Amino acid sequence: xxxxxxxxxxxxxxxxxxxxxxxxxxxxxxxxxxxxxxxxxxxxxxxxxxxxxxxxxxxxxxxxxxxxxxxxxxxxxxxxxxxxxxxxxxxxxxxxxxxxxxxxxxxxxxxxxxxxxxxxxxxxxxxxxxxxxxxxxxxxxxxxxxxx
Amino acid sequence: xxxxxxxxxxxxxxxxxxxxxxxxxxxxxxxxxxxxxxxxxxxxxxxxxxxxxxxxxxxxxxxxxxxxxxxxxxxxxxxxxxxxxxxxxxxxxxxxxxxxxxxxxxxxxxxxxxxxxxxxxxxxxxxxxxxxxxxxxxxxxxxxxxxx
DNA sequence: ATAATTTAAGACAAAAAAGTCTTAAATATA
DNA sequence: TATATTTAAGACTTTTTTGTCTTAAATTAT
Numbered sequence: 001x002x003x004x005x006x007x008x009x010x011x012x013x014x015x016x017x018x019x020x021x022x023x024x025x026x027x028x029x030x031x032x033x034x035x036x037x038x039x040x041x042x043x044x045x046x047x048x049x050x051x052x053x054x055x056x057x058x059x060x061x062x063x064x065x066x067x068x069x070x071x072x073x074x075x076x077x078x079x080x081x082x083x084x085x086x087x088x089x090x091x092x093x094x095x096x097x098x099x100x101x102x103x104x105x106x107x108x109x110x111x112x113x114x115x116x117x118x119x120x121x122x123x124x125x126x127x128x129x130x131x132x133x134x135x136x137x138x139x140x141x142x143x144x145x146x147x148x
Numbered sequence: 149x150x151x152x153x154x155x156x157x158x159x160x161x162x163x164x165x166x167x168x169x170x171x172x173x174x175x176x177x178x179x180x181x182x183x184x185x186x187x188x189x190x191x192x193x194x195x196x197x198x199x200x201x202x203x204x205x206x207x208x209x210x211x212x213x214x215x216x217x218x219x220x221x222x223x224x225x226x227x228x229x230x231x232x233x234x235x236x237x238x239x240x241x242x243x244x245x246x247x248x249x250x251x252x253x254x255x256x257x258x259x260x261x262x263x264x265x266x267x268x269x270x271x272x273x274x275x276x277x278x279x280x281x282x283x284x285x286x287x288x289x290x291x292x293x294x295x296x
Numbered sequence: 297a298t299a300a301t302t303t304a305a306g307a308c309a310a311a312a313a314a315g316t317c318t319t320a321a322a323t324a325t326a
Numbered sequence: 327t328a329t330a331t332t333t334a335a336g337a338c339t340t341t342t343t344t345g346t347c348t349t350a351a352a353t354t355a356t
Binding site: 004007010013014017086089093097109113120123 | 149150151152153155158161162165226234235237238241242243244245246248249253254255256257258260261263264267268271275280281283286287288290291
C-alpha cells in the first residue's frame with residue numbers, strides 16, 4: 001500500500017530537489033542528504049548510484065567528495081529521474097498492465113488513461129529541478145526532516 | 149518495475165470489467181474468469197475475495213456458484229475497486245511520500261501533483277463498469293486471453 | 297445421506313522491493 | 327607514506343508482494 005511511486009523513486013526525487021535547492025557548486029555528501037531528508041544512508045546511496053549511472057548526478061570519492069547534479073538544475077526534468085528509478089512502464093504502460101495495449105489494440109480504459117498519462121508526462125517532462133528549487137521556501141522545507 | 153498500479157489492482161479491474169461485460173445475471177465461476185483473463189486462479193480468488201469484502205462483488209459457494217457484481221454495473225465506479233485493492237494513499241497521497249504534505253504544508257510538487265491527482269480521481273470516480281462494458285467490443289476483447 | 301462443486305481461510309513458497317552491512321577503490325590531507 | 331573520508335560494489339537480511347496449495351464450509355444434485 002505505498003504511494004503512486006516506489007520508495008526508491010520518492011527518495012530520488014526528494015534528494016534531487018534538495019540538492020538543487022542547496023545551490024552549492026561543490027559535492028554534497030550523501031550522508032548529509034540522508035540525514036537532512038531522514039532517509040537511510042545506505043539505501044539512499046544505492047538510489048543515488050542509479051541516478052549517477054543515468055547521468056543525472058555526478059559523484060566524487062574522497063574527502064570533500066559526494067554527489068552533485070551532472071547538469072544545471074534547469075536542465076534536469078523530473079521525468080528523467082522517474083524513468084531512471086521507476087522504469088518507463090510507469091509512465092508509458094497500460095493501466096491494466098496489458099502488454100499488447102496500444103492505439104490499434106486499446107484496452108477498455110486506454111483512451112481515458114491516455115489523457116491522464118499525457119498530463120503526467122507533460123508535467124514531469126516540463127518541470128525542472130530549478131523550478132522546484134526556486135519555489136517558496138516553505139515548500140522546500142517540507143521535504144526536510146525538521147518538518148516531520 | 150511494475151505499472152502504475154499493483155498486479156492485484158490490475159487483475160481486479162480487469163476481472164470487474166470482464167464480469168460486467170458478460171452481462172450475466174447469474175454467478176460466474178472465478179475459475180472461468182481466471183482462464184479467460186489468463187490470471188492465476190488462486191491469486192484471482194484472493195483478489196476477488198477482497199472485492200467481495202469491500203461490498204463490490206457478491207460470492208456464492210457450491211455448484212453454479214461463483215461471483216457477481218453486488219450492484220448494477222452502472223453503480224460501480226473504478227475508484228472503489230482501486231481503493232479496495234490499492235489503498236487510499238495511491239489516490240490521495242503525496243507524490244513524494246511525505247505524510248505531512250497537504251494544503252498548509254505543501255511539498256515542492258504539491259500543487260502540480262494536485263492537478264493530476266484531481267484528474268485521476270475525477271476519471272476513476274466518474275467511470276462506471278457499465279460504461280466500460282458498453283464499449284466497442286474490440287476494446288473488451290483486449291482484456292481477454294485470446295488477444296495476447 | 298453422499299458426492300460433487302465452488303468459494304473462504306489460512307498456511308506456505310517464491311520473487312521483488314526495501315533496507316543494512318562489509319569491503320574495496322578513489323581521493324585528499326597531514 | 328599513512329590516515330581519514332567518501333562513494334562503489336556486492337553480499338546479505340528483512341519485509342512486502344505475488345503466487346500456490348490444502349483444508350474447511352456452503353451449496354447443489356443425485
